[in-house]
Each structure stands twice: as structure tokens, then as C-alpha cells.
Amino acid sequence: MMRRRSVIAGGGAVLTGGPAWAQGVRVLDSAPKAHATIDSRSSAFFVRFDRPVDHGDSRLAILRDGKLVEVLHPRLESAPNVLFARAPTLPPGSYTLHWRVGGMPQFEGEIPFTVAGG
Numbered sequence: 001m002m003r004r005r006s007v008i009a010g011g012g013a014v015l016t017g018g019p020a021w022a023q024g025v026r027v028l029d030s031a032p033k034a035h036a037t038i039d040s041r042s043s044a045f046f047v048r049f050d051r052p053v054d055h056g057d058s059r060l061a062i063l064r065d066g067k068l069v070e071v072l073h074p075r076l077e078s079a080p081n082v083l084f085a086r087a088p089t090l091p092p093g094s095y096t097l098h099w100r101v102g103g104m105p106q107f108e109g110e111i112p113f114t115v116a117g118g
Contacts, residue, residue, distance in 0.1 A: 025107050026050040032097065032113040040115050043086045045072060047099045047111070052080035057102025060085050062104075064095050064111075092117035 029048040032038045045060060049073055060072035072085035083099060093113050100108040 025101055030111050033089045034111050037114045037116050045082040045087055045097055046082055056100045058083050059100045061098045062087055062095055065099055090115045
């Protein structure tokens with residue numbers, strides 16, 4: 001199984017791995033946005049892509065200092081091109097929203113964000 005990796009850069013995904021880049025997905029929008037500071041009460045997370053994605057085989061996860069904080073399971077009822085999930089309240093600090101779009105091949109990326117204090 002071939003796996004492609006993508007990284008968020010300025011709100012879009014940069015795909016690596018050779019000529020298969022044309023088959024990749026592009027991030028159109030997200031909450032939080034890359035490098036944004038959000039309120040600690042924010043609990044909705046989403047990533048909107050330029051094409052439909054397989055919700056059942058896709059994942060969202062929140063990491064802090066490279067360690068898993070929470071695995072989020074995208075809602076199957078969301079729009080075909082959106083991974084949407086809710087998370088518990090996060091304490092202040094720096095985090096990363098990691099996304100993985102399932103299917104063949106798989107693509108993944110990260111969106112860094114900060115949760116503001118009190």
C-alpha cells in the first residue's frame with residue numbers, strides 16, 4: 001500500500017511523494033485555522049477539502065507536544081467534503097489538529113493552533 005503525506009502550509013496542503021500529487025486533496029478551510037488562537041470553550045473542529053472524502057475511514061486527532069490528546073471521529077452526517085467533530089474542552093496551550101483522509105491512497109496533514117488561557 002502506497003501512502004502519501006501532506007502538510008498544511010498557509011492553509012493549503014502541500015503534497016509530497018512524486019507525480020501522484022494530482023490525486024491529492026487540498027484543504028479549503030478549517031476550524032481552527034492554521035496558527036490561530038482559539039477560546040478554551042471552542043469544541044468544534046472541521047477540515048473542508050476540495051473534494052468528497054471517506055468519512056468512515058478518516059480521522060481527526062488533537063496532539064500536544066507530539067502526544068495524542070484526543071482521537072476525534074468525524075460525524076458521518078457532515079457535508080461530503082468536510083470532516084467535522086467535537087472535542088472536549090482543552091486547557092490553554094499549543095496543539096495540532098491532525099487529519100487523515102482515508103481511502104487509497106491516504107493523505108494526512110496538520111493544523112497548528114493555540115488555546116488561549118482563561
